[in-house]
Amino acid sequence: MDDPTPRVNFETMQRYHGRKVILCCQINQIDNGQVRVATADKGEVTVVGGTAPYEGRFAEVVGTVLNPNTVQEIEHTNLSDNFSLDMYNELVKLSHKDAYIGLFNT
Amino acid sequence: MAYGGYGDGNMNLGASQFGGGGFMASPAPGHDNQYGGGQQKGRNQHNSLRAFTIRHLLKEIASVDDEHYVADGHDISTVTIIGKVTSYQEGPTRVLLQVYDGTGSIEVCSWVDDMDLQAQKRIEWQIGKYVRVYGNLKTFERKRSITAFAVKPITDHNEVTYHFLQSIMQYLHLTKGAPPMGQSGGGATPAVGARTAGGAGAGLPHGGYAVGAPVAAGPAGAGDIHMDLKHLYNQPHALQAPSGLAVEQAHSELRKIGRNYTLQQIIQACEVLAADGVLYSTINDMTYKSCA
Numbered sequence: 115m116d117d118p119t120p121r122v123n124f125e126t127m128q129r130y131h132g133r134k135v136i137l138c139c140q141i142n143q144i145d146n147g148q149v150r151v152a153t154a155d156k157g158e159v160t161v162v163g164g165t166a167p168y169e170g171r172f173a174e175v176v177g178t179v180l181n182p183n184t185v186q187e188i189e190h191t192n193l194s195d196n197f198s199l200d201m202y203n204e205l206v207k208l209s210h211k212d213a214y215i216g217l218f219n220t
Numbered sequence: 221m222a223y224g225g226y227g228d229g230n231m232n233l234g235a236s237q238f239g240g241g242g243f244m245a246s247p248a249p250g251h252d253n254q255y256g257g258g259q260q261k262g263r264n265q266h267n268s269l270r271a272f273t274i275r276h277l278l279k280e281i282a283s284v285d286d287e288h289y290v291a292d293g294h295d296i297s298t299v300t301i302i303g304k305v306t307s308y309q310e311g312p313t314r315v316l317l318q319v320y321d322g323t324g325s326i327e328v329c330s331w332v333d334d335m336d337l338q339a340q341k342r343i344e345w346q347i348g349k350y351v352r353v354y355g356n357l358k359t360f361e362r363k364r365s366i367t368a369f370a371v372k373p374i375t376d377h378n379e380v381t382y383h384f385l386q387s388i389m390q391y392l393h394l395t396k397g398a399p400p401m402g403q404s405g406g407g408a409t410p411a412v413g414a415r416t417a418g419g420a421g422a423g424l425p426h427g428g429y430a431v432g433a434p435v436a437a438g439p440a441g442a443g444d445i446h447m448d449l450k451h452l453y454n455q456p457h458a459l460q461a462p463s464g465l466a467v468e469q470a471h472s473e474l475r476k477i478g479r480n481y482t483l484q485q486i487i488q489a490c491e492v493l494a495a496d497g498v499l500y501s502t503i504n505d506m507t508y509k510s511c512a
Contacts, residue, residue, distance in 0.1 A: 118275060118322065118323050118324065119322045120322070121322055136322050172377075174377070189348065191304070191348060191349075191350070193377040194375065194376050194377045194378070196376065196378065197377050197378055198378050198381065201378065201381050201382075201385070202381045204385075205381050205384050205385055208385070208388055209384065214388055214391070216275070216276060216279065216280045217273045217275060217276045217280075217323065217387060217388060217391060218273060218275065218322075218323050219275050219279075219323060219324075
């Protein structure tokens, strides 16, 4: 678990096809093992393969990007209900800047 | 949103206050600054606290020896990280955690004497939960780890986002100097490090870094005028002028960048800053210079 796992939104997720990412998102709908979520930049993604229950409005999903709209969940953490997706989105954008590659390695 | 001291009331290390200090900003040896303690003679110890990503701690920091480290040209003493617990090992007097924040993983050693306390830690520091760690960096057999004196569970996950943003902010501040005063698009060149370290707190609330939308230059509150004046008086031209700046000059310079204070407000604010030891009056009661 030492390798960097980039924090992503919908736009940056597209760069990591087949790779593990951290996606913080708002839960829109839960349907039998599939969870439809909204990403920090208002994209829509389906998270599949999760087993633990989702609680609350927000979650941090660690998973593999299967295709532009789907993430295969490895694990997730429920986030507090006051979580700010907007601030998280700004963090995602900053963490992908070349200037901060030493801090994040994305 | 206000990000006051995290954790319980006892752990108020001030790392989350932008203007309240906590990280080493002045590079001049022996130079007193508002962010860290003065340098002790004969020892390279600065009482500073800095937020890092784990990758930054592991890869980008030079070690002077196993106990002394330098990051971005400044000595570091206490560090704080946030991450998920990925492994938990209990020993007779200590707990070993592995903490991962998405950028890297590091071992955290926490000495716990009391068995009851250890039981409580077992509950709070579960695998998969986010924690904040305060401690000191150590190297043993070429492997870096943190000896923690505090490990707190995270309850508000905005703190995680905030910590990363703070790591970026501190990195930028220490490598590129304080942010420009006023709007982030103001065009003023960021001032050079040491001299404006005291004024760094002034620039930050006014959107120096691209975190969300820049703060609009609306009517300023009482707190803002002191920070604006501190920053103005720490500008190179104010520091180099033999008698500093007259209040009228300060008034007109602030108006140029959209800070529409009245002259009376500026006079009163300068008096407060002089009483606090930030400014001192020079040729008359209406002309001040920065003490920095």
